[in-house]
Amino acid sequence: MARVNIKIKVNGKLQELGVEAHETLLDTLRERLGLLAAKYGCGDGECGACTVLVEGNATLSCLTLAAHVDGKDIETIEGLEQGSHLHPLQESFVEQGAIQCGYCTPGMIMSAKALLDKDADPSEEKVRRAISNNLCRCTGYEKPVKAILEAARRMRGEK
Amino acid sequence: MKPFFKPKAYFRPGSLGKAVELLSNFGDRAKVLAGGTDLLVQKPSGAECLIDIADLGLEYIKEHENGVEIGAATTVRSIGVSGSLSSEPYLVLRDAACALGTPTIRNMATIGGNICNASPAADLPLALMVLGASLTIMGPAGKREVNIGEFFENIGGKNIQADELLLSINIPASRGRCGTSFQKLRHHQTSIDIAIVNVAARMTCEKQACVKASIALGAVAPTPIYARKAEALLGKKRPNAAIIQEAASAASEEVNPIDDVRGSKWYRKKMAAVLVRRALEESSRRCGIWPE
Numbered sequence: 001m002a003r004v005n006i007k008i009k010v011n012g013k014l015q016e017l018g019v020e021a022h023e024t025l026l027d028t029l030r031e032r033l034g035l036l037a038a039k040y041g042c043g044d045g046e047c048g049a050c051t052v053l054v055e056g057n058a059t060l061s062c063l064t065l066a067a068h069v070d071g072k073d074i075e076t077i078e079g080l081e082q083g084s085h086l087h088p089l090q091e092s093f094v095e096q097g098a099i100q101c102g103y104c105t106p107g108m109i110m111s112a113k114a115l116l117d118k119d120a121d122p123s124e125e126k127v128r129r130a131i132s133n134n135l136c137r138c139t140g141y142e143k144p145v146k147a148i149l150e151a152a153r154r155m156r157g158e159k
Numbered sequence: 160m161k162p163f164f165k166p167k168a169y170f171r172p173g174s175l176g177k178a179v180e181l182l183s184n185f186g187d188r189a190k191v192l193a194g195g196t197d198l199l200v201q202k203p204s205g206a207e208c209l210i211d212i213a214d215l216g217l218e219y220i221k222e223h224e225n226g227v228e229i230g231a232a233t234t235v236r237s238i239g240v241s242g243s244l245s246s247e248p249y250l251v252l253r254d255a256a257c258a259l260g261t262p263t264i265r266n267m268a269t270i271g272g273n274i275c276n277a278s279p280a281a282d283l284p285l286a287l288m289v290l291g292a293s294l295t296i297m298g299p300a301g302k303r304e305v306n307i308g309e310f311f312e313n314i315g316g317k318n319i320q321a322d323e324l325l326l327s328i329n330i331p332a333s334r335g336r337c338g339t340s341f342q343k344l345r346h347h348q349t350s351i352d353i354a355i356v357n358v359a360a361r362m363t364c365e366k367q368a369c370v371k372a373s374i375a376l377g378a379v380a381p382t383p384i385y386a387r388k389a390e391a392l393l394g395k396k397r398p399n400a401a402i403i404q405e406a407a408s409a410a411s412e413e414v415n416p417i418d419d420v421r422g423s424k425w426y427r428k429k430m431a432a433v434l435v436r437r438a439l440e441e442s443s444r445r446c447g448i449w450p451e
């Protein structure tokens with residue numbers, strides 16, 4: 001089976017890989033690069049557990065072929081921590097108790113990051129829409145929404 | 160997991176000529192890949208090779224004096240936020256784009272994929288139908304133009320061959336004052352689900368009368384359809400509540416929905432009337448002739 005050679009940047013690091021024609025970005029991240037945060041939930045675009053950022057946009061890695069993102073910049077939650085400091089989104093998810101089993105969390109935080117990178121002061125409505133492709137089966141949505149709004153406040157430098 | 164989707168080859172042609180050559184070499188065994196939000200869900204087992212159209216320069220929205228041209232690989236998000244589509248008659252397309260899927264899906268999904276997948280419940284084709292759009296399709300014998308209405312007339316739902324590529328969507332500028340509307344019913348209005356019923360409408364007005372109406376419905380027949388009888392009821396009159404209700408009831412008689420997990424035939428017929436009424440009310444409001 002012919003391999004496709006691709007170069008992608010993952011969390012700032014250049015990766016040169018030979019991938020299968022049918023290989024999804026989710027499989028590449030998990031199986032080749034050992035980045036296990038993005039999860040396989042449904043494989044059908046419905047749950048968002050596999051959400052990562054491609055060129056800053058929230059993207060479902062289960063419906064994206066690795067070959068399709070050749071040359072692109074990919075961000076996963078593994079890239080958010082700076083040194084020993086968690087990203088404000090990670091911090092506020094922990095503080096607000098917005099995580100129970102945590103299966104949905106990496107995807108939900110990446111959807112939120114895509115929003116906050118473009119809009120520093122989003123309305124609650126916008127936050128809800130931004131995570132509308134992220135299904136949570138245990139925490140629900142109230143605490144994640146609160147956590148995202150709180151993280152936005154911190155990132156704007158407000159108390 | 161669907162284990163049978165194992166294309167052996169992936170191509171990313173850099174020119175239209177190369178893309179069409181690949182498509183004619185592989186025929187049925189090739190699949191065009193745009194955003195992948197339908198293809199990678201369906202995972203067709205017969206797809207031996209994928210032809211990615213990302214490098215063909217098909218991502219654009221161009222305004223010109225005769226209307227707007229949109230490249231097939233333009234994302235639904237770009238359509239939803241485009242300044243070129245923020246006035247009539249294009250609001251129906253912008254609104255349909257903003258109602259498709261979720262923000263994450265809209266980052267990936269393309270307008271060409273939405274048309275070529277030819278789901279009877281797809282959102283953008285309805286808007287393009289009331290806008291009278293035409294499609295530019297390229298195959299081994301060159302380019303051809305097809306009206307979007309005719310594109311969906313074929314049994315099986317679409318008028319494009321395995322060796323053809325949709326290049327662009329051309330929307331004519333409107334002659335006269337227009338109001339449009341897009342209405343969609345789904346289980347939760349913000350959730351991830353396709354329409355139970357969706358409707359696009361457009362009215363062209365002169366003075367205080369509607370001189371032409373166009374109504375398209377989705378998820379109520381094997382393909383998206385026009386409600387021709389309802390359209391005829393609106394011609395040459397000033398719309399009022401009674402006329403709009405009459406047209407809405409007529410539209411509901413023209414549809415032929417099925418029972419499925421999203422809704423029953425009975426419910427879909429009722430909701431078709433409600434959505435057509437709302438679409439006509441909003442169209443006449445946007446035209447500036449409602450309420451009287």
Ligand SMILES: Cc1cc2nc3c(=O)[nH]c(=O)nc-3n(C[C@H](O)[C@H](O)[C@H](O)COP(=O)(O)OP(=O)(O)OC[C@H]3O[C@@H](n4cnc5c(N)ncnc54)[C@H](O)[C@@H]3O)c2cc1C
Pocket residue numbers: 044045046190191192193194195196197198199200212231232235258259260261264267268269270271272273274275276280281282283319323324325326351352353354
């Ligand atoms: C969770 C989820 C929610 C969704 N919600 C909606 C919704 O609310 N409304 C809606 O209408 N749809 C919805 N969809 C369906 C899908 O997102 C849209 O139909 C989308 O526009 C498809 O575009 P794409 O670029 O991803 O297509 P792809 O999957 O890349 O392609 C779809 C089909 O079209 C063919 N194709 C694509 N481009 C071309 C071209 N230029 N020339 C020839 N053939 C081509 C492909 O070969 C394939 O058969 C949803 C999908 C998911 C997964």
Ligand code: FES
Pocket residue numbers: 039040041042043044045046047048049050051060061062063
């Ligand atoms: S695994 Fe990708 S959306 Fe569920």
Ligand code: FES
Pocket residue numbers: 098099100101102103104105135136137138139140
């Ligand atoms: S925390 Fe368990 S699915 Fe969201």
